[in-house]
Amino acid sequence: MKIGELAKATDTQVETIRYYERIGLLSAPGRSAANYRIYDPSHRSRLSFIRHSRQLGFTIDDIRSLLDLADHPERDCAEADNITTRHLGQVEAKISHLTRLRDELVRVSGRCRGGLSSDCQVIETLADHGHCTAKHE
Amino acid sequence: MKIGELAKATDTQVETIRYYERIGLLSAPGRSAANYRIYDPSHRSRLSFIRHSRQLGFTIDDIRSLLDLADHPERDCAEADNITTRHLGQVEAKISHLTRLRDELVRVSGRCRGGLSSDCQVIETLADHGHCTAKHE
DNA sequence: GCTTGACCCTGTAGCAGCTACAGGGTGCAT
DNA sequence: ATGCACCCTGTAGCTGCTACAGGGTCAAGC
Known part of the structure; x- marks a missing residue:
């Protein structure tokens, strides 16, 4: 999906998504021939996680740690x-x-x-x- | 009084006072021969007003309006x-x-x-x- | 008279978490 | 061919400070 679709799907602004990528919170997706960002479902769920955490007031830094934990199932809860x-x-x-x-x-x-x-x-x-x-x- | 004394008297950081002057919230005081800011009691009470309002969570813009009202006794409360x-x-x-x-x-x-x-x-x-x-x- | 230290100055950049351009390219419908 | 919605990068702005860097001033103590 393109950035606009991801934005709609997660109720996030397009510029916010690019911002998350810039600060390394959301990984850079692949690009189309025309240099458009193309996202897959894993980006979508990651962004949902981020947005949900933000809605709960977690800082970006907290979210980095939480994402890190989500990525390492062997770590302690x-x-x-x-x-x-x-x-x-x-x-x-x-x-x-x-x-x-x-x-x-x-x-x-x-x-x-x-x-x-x-x-x-x-x-x-x-x-x-x-x-x-x-x-x- | 010099800026450091005013800072102590109003429990404000020196840099914050300069900031208020820069954004036009606190009027620029006179200067000493050595180019030091010299404040008088009117600055002090104005800064107290500002700090007190900030402690109550008013925005800088609100404070501008409130100060303006304080300066115009004929206006409606x-x-x-x-x-x-x-x-x-x-x-x-x-x-x-x-x-x-x-x-x-x-x-x-x-x-x-x-x-x-x-x-x-x-x-x-x-x-x-x-x-x-x-x-x- | 010289140093030390506390104070003062200006100007600029940083914080969080976006948001809003400017100035350009792409893709599809009419 | 033209219009329009969408995409791109890069940069500047928001709030309310805070934190330098790089310099000047002044009084006390030796």
Whole structure:
């Protein structure tokens, strides 16, 4: 299949596929006489794996390791679990960070009672860190 | 004050301050005879405002608008509230996205029962989207 | 007066993970 | 023969910094 078809089949942009090839995540396929990339089903499943992993938020580097594991059936599955667990921890950290941030934003925006920006509590709050309940980084 | 002092006072990196000046977020201060940037208290409070807004996750563009409002006391505070509310919505969207993602990761990593990567359920799941309960983008 | 070290300057390149051109070639239908 | 959809390479852009390289400045200590 040509790149456009692979793109449609995996719900990926054509330029993204070329990007994955450039960074060595997806192996370079054969070429047609006209120098078009011609993919086979193995590329398709590999790209599906990549896209699925990306949707789950794995980094490109994680995906490299995961693909490597998928290619070496004799290796220990624990490596894959390590990557997943570490990633899960990062996602949870992000969630709790964003949750604190949301609470602060709710508090800030709740202060707006309309009127002029000169006595806008939102602006006030941003200007003066002391108005915050919690530390946020 | 010199840039290093301002950096310490606002808990910002020196290079970040120069970056803000370069993109026009923080106005260029005066210079000493030796061409050092010399900041006054107004720069300091402006930078605090910026940093505080960044900590709350506002984009640089949002901050430009917020600073603009802070500079025009006669304008309507609703604009600031709009920006905050829209941002809050984005944060909430991110939280719910990450939460779905987390649930899926928990499910995926729960499938690992050790053993060889050849029958690793984590790898399996990544390879086959059909294993997923929910759609995730 | 000379060195050392902390600070400052400019300019540019890098990070992640794409995305978006520009400027060209190919392939098929009309 | 012409139009159009598709393909190619190469490069620059996005966000919000961060990290140099290669240089200048200044005060303290010997």
